[in-house]
Amino acid sequence: MAESTSAALPRTGGNENKDFIKLVAFVFMIIDHIGAAFFPGVYELRILGRIAFPLFAWGMVTGAVYTRNIWKYALRVLLVGILSQPCYVYGMNHSWHQLNVFATLLLGLLGIAAIKENRFGSRYWGPVLAVLAACTIVVDYGFQGVLLVMLLYGARQTRASIASLMIAYCLYWGFGTLSLKTVFGLPLLDEVSFLPQGKKLFSHIAQIQFWAILSLPIILLPMRTRKDKPHLPTWVGYTFYPVHLAIIGVIRHWDEIIAFFQSMGAV
Numbered sequence: 001m002a003e004s005t006s007a008a009l010p011r012t013g014g015n016e017n018k019d020f021i022k023l024v025a026f027v028f029m030i031i032d033h034i035g036a037a038f039f040p041g042v043y044e045l046r047i048l049g050r051i052a053f054p055l056f057a058w059g060m061v062t063g064a065v066y067t068r069n070i071w072k073y074a075l076r077v078l079l080v081g082i083l084s085q086p087c088y089v090y091g092m093n094h095s096w097h098q099l100n101v102f103a104t105l106l107l108g109l110l111g112i113a114a115i116k117e118n119r120f121g122s123r124y125w126g127p128v129l130a131v132l133a134a135c136t137i138v139v140d141y142g143f144q145g146v147l148l149v150m151l152l153y154g155a156r157q158t159r160a161s162i163a164s165l166m167i168a169y170c171l172y173w174g175f176g177t178l179s180l181k182t183v184f185g186l187p188l189l190d191e192v193s194f195l196p197q198g199k200k201l202f203s204h205i206a207q208i209q210f211w212a213i214l215s216l217p218i219i220l221l222p223m224r225t226r227k228d229k230p231h232l233p234t235w236v237g238y239t240f241y242p243v244h245l246a247i248i249g250v251i252r253h254w255d256e257i258i259a260f261f262q263s264m265g266a267v
Helices: 002-008 018-038 043-049 052-066 070-092 101-117 119-136 142-154 159-172 198-205 208-220 234-252 254-266
Strands: none
Touching (some): 018 070, 018 234, 043 208, 052 142, 070 101, 070 234, 142 159
């Protein structure tokens, strides 16, 4: 009886409704990629897009907590990442040595696996290797993204620890990469007379990655997946990423595609 009661309890302090997390992450990911591909000067789209990655990272955490075999889970993430890479390169005009977000999530998941398995002290050196790997190769969101996945796993058990981590991390995440002058049309102050350290605070808020903090309320929602409700098919979760990138690529390169087929017809 004690075991069944324990198994029924949530294993994290955050949102465990994986379908809701995925759907919200998909929406903001599309907003981000549309902004990057078609409206690079509209930073508000990129700000909203910052919500997506922490949700995917949290999805990795809950997946790692509940999966029966974390290595099979990691293999699925690897395969989707490999299949997505051509779409990522084509859709977002990246080079082949720039790896998509599934590489970031995979490294974070492998770090979690090392912590869980703890073989030959892997809970200590596994996460370090994951971060070093992200410093060696080029992955989306860099080593900061890999680190966030593992830190969220460490802070997963209470809402207070998750919130504390996200607030602290977002204040420093990506600092110096892209400074904003306005947010949704409102100017960001660089000096506040009644706050002696106000300039430092606003210099952090002005960094675009800070706005990943907007994902925190979604992560903390007290939701769980209900077995009596319809679920998002697993294949949708894995195919959405490459498919939407392929569609963006077709739209971006439409003139080139038409010219190609016209040249084929001329031959």
